Amino acid sequence: MIRIRGLHKSFGAQQLFKGLDLDITRGEVVVCIGPSGSGKSTFLRCINGLEHFEKGEIIVDAIELHSIRKVRPERQDLEAIRQVRLKVGMVFQQFNLFPHMTVMENIIEAPVRVLGRKGEEAYRDALALLEKINLQQKVDSYPDQLSGGEQQRVAIARALAMRPEAMLFDEPTSSLDPEMVGEVLSVIKSLVNEGMTTVIATHEMGFADEVADRVVVFDKGDIVEMGPPEEIFSNPKAERTKVFLSRVLKR
């Protein structure tokens, strides 16, 4: 469903990706791990068109993204990126809920404005989503009246309200207090169990082990190793994977 070929990306003079390739099939759960700054977040942001890249291509369900001009890109390129975003939802480390809107407004804003859905219908769907994440009593709350875990759950519901075919989670629990990590992960888990194509960048190794079909190890912009979780976690082949895992698992 998502195919990445020869992805090149640099920040100024610093080159990060020197030709990444990766294929993600429909229904697959891919978990990206690796040290901070290894490029896993940037990789997700490239897929969603939030990051400009210099060379290579990203193909999502026959929609092709290629390198585009940084300043004033062509209209059709912008539209292609938007089409990708309609298929692929994204959840951010910082939640990024809209602070001037209630929980309900946050969720129905895009379905109504972007998909042109009727308010009432969008409202009903949103209620169903909120029930699933057990936040139906917070419909009229504003984001700053919610805990971090609740905010991130609403952010997930907001992305799901667009009925995406795949979801990207960019370190969804990294800015949460430890006691709230569980509630967010269980929401993601139930989503995975429903068969959603999912790409997650995370530092939660136990979670990766539990949900991943495939684990991809990033280091300094390279994919150093990938494979089923039991293989990566119990029998890593690459030296860099071993170093990384020994450092995180010791903690």
Next chain:
Amino acid sequence: MKQFLRIFSLLFGLSLLLYWATPTQAKSGALDNIKKRGYLLWGSDAEGGAPYIFPDPKDPSRLIGFEVDIAEALARELGVSARQSQNAWDSLIPALQRGDFDMVMNGIEVTPQRQTKVLFSIPYYIYTEQLVVRKDETEIRDINDLKGKKAGTLSGTVAQDILMNLGSVNVRIYAGQVEPYEDLAIGRIDAVLLDLPIAAYYGKTNPRLRYAGEPVGEGFYGIAVRKGDDDLKIELDRIILKLLQSGELKKIYEKWDLWNKAQDKLLAGVKDTSGYSDIEASKNAPVRTFFPMLLKGAGITVLISVASMALAVTLGLVLTLTRQYGRPLLGRLATSYIEIYRGTPLLIQLYILYYGLPNIGISLSPVIAAVLGLGMNYAAYEAELYRAGISAIPKGQMEAALSLGMTQRTAVQRIILPQAFRIALPGVTNDFIALFKDSSLVSIIAMVELTKTYTILAASTLRFFELGIIVAVLYFAMSYPLSLLARRLEERLKGKSR
């Protein structure tokens, strides 16, 4: 609120006390002071002041004019030198009373009202009021044909009183003597009534204008000195008489093309210096008679402020959006606009808009020019406020909106701007209050709003104090509810998002 009332009444009481306790001037010795000092300090306004006093076109650092010549003759006779002190014409008399100079000589008409405030010398010139119209004018033959027409004049002059007392004339009040003739020439007004010397210099010399009818009215210019400076007045009287008899004064008037038959009366020793006494009577009227005019002025102030703020808020938004999200070239244009409008005085912008544009064929009405001038100026400030608001919003907001499939346009409209407005709001309401008071600047383009109404009324009645307090109270009564409203709005928005 209670505390505010207490402070206000305290201030009010204090100023009343000051009012009653006006300092008494030195009763004598004014003449001795001048001689000891070695120069005679005379107050006048050189702005657009030909042929009275104005910068020499050949050497603008030098002031010339018939009153400069007279002042030099007076000083020579006193055995001292003459030194001019620049002061806005409107407030020459209050400045004299305050002690800024020894005397005022600047086409000051001798009126009973002024005589209650200052001492006048014997007249040095007999003025008449001359009506000027465009060359192609067919309907206006004299002052009686002005009904329903737009007539311009100078603020605080006898001509203004004559026009106002005609009734049903649309009177436009100007602060300078050049502007009414400019506006007449390009058709913004239909006629100008002003003192003959002014008409001779600015009206007659303009190829597009001509005199209409004979001069009307007859009054006297006198030199004003402070009450109590009787020794100076007597000495000035003596010198003027001497200059009249020696023919030196006549020579000065002939040099400036101001001599006419009327001046013969000067030598005939005119005793009655009453001028327009019938009009003057109304000037001792109780304060409440001024309220209809003041309230009308206040209405115009509100109208101009609200209209120009609406323009500023919208144009500011367009500027910000162009600058932040528009094509690079347009963005640079918007940035230049903001820098230019913020970096030049509003007064200059208004002058260019109203008096400058007609030079290239665009003639705006005063209201349009006022609203455009204020609105376009404040738009630059609003744009900066919005920009600050936008840049205060975390990058993640835009990313979240885009990742939900919104176009940049929708994201800006629905996510970025509502939050940016909230941040900018205190600044915007603050600007509204500032604009409200800045609106007094538009009086220079013949808009009679509240401040202008005040200067007109005060200059003609010399009741600067009581009218000033009333006008200040009016301004406050309008701007205070505004700041209360702004505060409530802010609190409500805060409660919603935080």
